[in-house]
Structure formats: structure tokens, C-alpha cells
Amino acid sequence: MDVIRTTDEMQQISRAGKRAGRRIGLVPTMGCLHEGHLSLVRLAREKADVVVVSIFVNPIQFLPGEDFAAYPRPYGEDETLCREAGVDVLFYPEASAMYVPGHSVTVEERNLSRGLCGASRPGHFSGVTTVVAKLFNIVLPDVAIFGQKDAQQARIILRMVRDLNIPVAIVLGPIVREKDGLAMSSRNRYLSPPERREALCLYRSLREAERMVGEGERSVETIRAAMTAIINAMPLARMDYLEFVDDRTLLPVARIGGPVLVAVAVKFGKTRLIDNIVLTSA
């Protein structure tokens, strides 16, 4: 496995790979890798000849007061996990290589970014689209793999690729969960043992929504009340949002019809967890 630290060297490797006719697959990450990331690496392996994982804790997608400085960076473990997973190239740039002094260009999505996490974290998705556009230009992938866990992010990336005609195929990997159902996240390690137990309320509330729709319930109001009750029963949980939106437009819906993204964000102390499910009445 090659570990690459500069954007120039990464671009050269990718160009050489492409000239040799190899398909390049990219899994962009912020490190602190877990089984969710590794499932995306396996998907990349299926779709490409050369698998590149990027590890970059992107400063511009964190808001002031968020956990940028504290975000876990267990680089040694991440490198080992990538080697064991058969990653070909680990792209691990320094922040100074990614953002030169005076950088002044961003990529903005102005529609899908407004609600959900975009409402709680204004400016977050501008940082995401900008860094992903940069990573696409540096790594030049044929295919890039993102996780369904970050559902809004995935839909914004798909929109960016469409609207800027970016020649990269996007593949979404399903949410990977702990045995008890908690969606895997690098931020789970922030949780105290009691918070960790209560954190299961996200998954339990989504399962309850799925069960209700399966039994014929179509009213968002009714399902929302049941989910809210599950989450609010947890003493340490503070709801950030619970939204029912059209899976394509991310606009709120009142009834379960075509695909509806049910997305939930809950805070435990300073730790903010998200989870989601897509439900249809079919």
C-alpha cells in the first residue's frame, strides 16, 4: 500500500493508473475507520481496479464550536486497517496541502443543503461539497463510494455530480450497524456507557416507524409522535431533528407515499448522532 501525502503525487499516480486502463475507486473518509468504512472499501474493490482511501479531517466542514480539534485521529490504526483491507493507495494529505493560504473558491449546493443537518450545521455542506470536488480532481476516480448513513450528504454529492457534470459514478453503501443496531460512527466513541445504551433509541425509533408503515400507517404525524416518545423517554437524549422528507427532493412530506427518508439526529451531551431509513408505502 502506498501512503501519499501530496496532491501532486496523488494526481500523478491516478493519471498513470488511468493511462494504463485501470479503473480507480475512491472512498473518501475522515479517518477513525470502522466496519462501516471497510464495507465501502469492499464495495470499491468490486467496482474498481485501484482502491484509494482518503483520510482527511476537513476543517471547513466543521462549524466554530464543533469537534474539529477533538475529532479522533487514530492514524496508526487507520493505516493498519487499510493495509489489512487490501487498499492500494492511502491518500493522507496535510491540511496545508489541501487549503493554501488565501483559498477563496468553494462549491455550493443551495437546495438540498437547507434542511436536516444543513439547518443544524449551516455551512457544513459547503465544506463537504468543496472538499469532495477537490478530492475528485486530485484522485480522478471512476467511481466513488459514500455511505447511506450520511443520507443528506450522499444526495448532495449526487446533485453536485449531476449539476457540475463530474465524470465520477457514485455508489452508496448501506448503513452498517453494531450488533444491537446502533449505526456505526466515528463519534460513537465519544459516548459514555449510559449514553451508549440510550443511543439505541435512534435505531429503535426508526424500526418502530418501519413497523408502523408495514402495518399500514401512512400519517407522518402519527409516526413522528411514536418515534418522539421513544427518543424522549431517554433522560440523556436531546432531539436535534426528526424529519420525514421526499427521498429525492428532501422536502417535507405529510404522508408516507413514494420513498420517504426518515432522518433523525439526537444529541447526547456534545455528541450528535444521526441515523435514517428510507420507507415506502409499496
Added chain:
Amino acid sequence: MDVIRTTDEMQQISRAGKRAGRRIGLVPTMGCLHEGHLSLVRLAREKADVVVVSIFVNPIQFLPGEDFAAYPRPYGEDETLCREAGVDVLFYPEASAMYVPGHSVTVEERNLSRGLCGASRPGHFSGVTTVVAKLFNIVLPDVAIFGQKDAQQARIILRMVRDLNIPVAIVLGPIVREKDGLAMSSRNRYLSPPERREALCLYRSLREAERMVGEGERSVETIRAAMTAIINAMPLARMDYLEFVDDRTLLPVARIGGPVLVAVAVKFGKTRLIDNIVLTSA
């Protein structure tokens, strides 16, 4: 010469060219081609194996009330000029192919875009960076050629390429002028005969600045006064701006030292003309 109307077909042609090891050169235009554009095509021919000219009157870089609808579109003449110039591919997309309904992603430059034409035409450069990013992703050029006539645009494109790590080399072609010195522009055809005569004041004022600096003048205030007098002596001319800015940062300067971009914009009726020169004290 192939004339290509869809983004998919253009991308396929470019991918095939790259696989065959050919260097692709792009000259992005809004059509209404003149000798200025054709000089850029010759530069592209020197730098690349496959020369692509795009013709697209980009709606999102025009402000409400500007000349989008009236902008000249002499497509037949443009196609002939491209054939005669040895262009390999003419990319001539429909607006509906470039902007699908609900498009919501733009590329924004927030620093160099503020002054000069950006102050007179707020939002204009957002339209430019967005469409150029799209054209780069569609045509996949190794090199793209822009004119020095649109000096601010050229510097913003260079900044975009740097900040988004876009794998395209940018080459700037010098300003091409009519015999009497007027910078060539698709908008010159809007001018009435008296306006056309007076329009020479832009070039004459820039030449005067060059002469003064050549004779040792360093004060921007003194040079500005002389240039303003030349322009204001024209009854039909209305100054839009006359700026002396650092050629790299586009921030105003008070004295001629390192490279200074002297940029002028003058309106004749509804027609807005721009011109510029780079001066140094060396």
C-alpha cells in the same frame, strides 16, 4: 470537424481521445467569434492534439436587464470560422442540456470576484466559474485557453483551478486589437459609428498610462487623472470603472510597483466595453 450537441457525447469523445493518448485543448467561447477567439484556437493547436471550441451563451453569467437575449448568435458564421481554423470538435450544447431543471450547485470565488466587473455585475463571476467548471468536466481538457482581454475572469479561473485542484493547465492569450487599437469584442458590433469612433478612448487612455509609466510616473492618482480626462472628453462615453490593482491579488494600489493591472470599463449607451494593460515599474 464534429459538431457535438450533448454533454454525454462530448464526454465520450474526450474520454476516447485521452485513452488514445491525445492531449485535448479547449477554447471556451460564447460564439460570435472574431480574430481574438481565433488567436486562442491557434494557441490551443500549439498545445494540444485535439482542439475543442465550445460555443455556449451561458444564461447564468448574465444579470437581469443585461444583454442575454440580445447577445449575438451568428452560429452559421461561427461554424464556418471553426472549420476554417482547423477546429476538431465544436461543442455547441443546448441550454437545457447544460442546466437541468432544479440545478442547485454553483462554484463561487469570494475574493478576486469582488471588485472591477464583479462590482458592476454582481453574480456574473459565479456564473462564469460554474459554467467553466462544467465545461472542464464535460470536455476533460489537458489545457484550456482564455483571453487576457477578460483579465479578471482569467485570474478567477486560475484561482478556481488552484483551489479546486482542477487538472487543467490554463494558458492566457494576449489581447487582439482592431487596426486602430480597439480591443476585439463580440459586443463591438453593438456600437453605432460615432460610438465606434469614441470607443478608441479605452485603448488611448491605456496607452497614455503606459507612456507615463515609461517616463517614470508612479502615482496612480496622476495617471488616473490623465486617463479619466481622455475618456471623459468623449461625449457618448460613461465611465463604469477605472481601477489600478495588484495583478495577483486584484487589490487596489496607489503606486505603480510590481505588476499592476490597469482595467477600464466604459459604457456607450447600453454597450459596455472593457480593456486592460499590465504595467510594471521595471
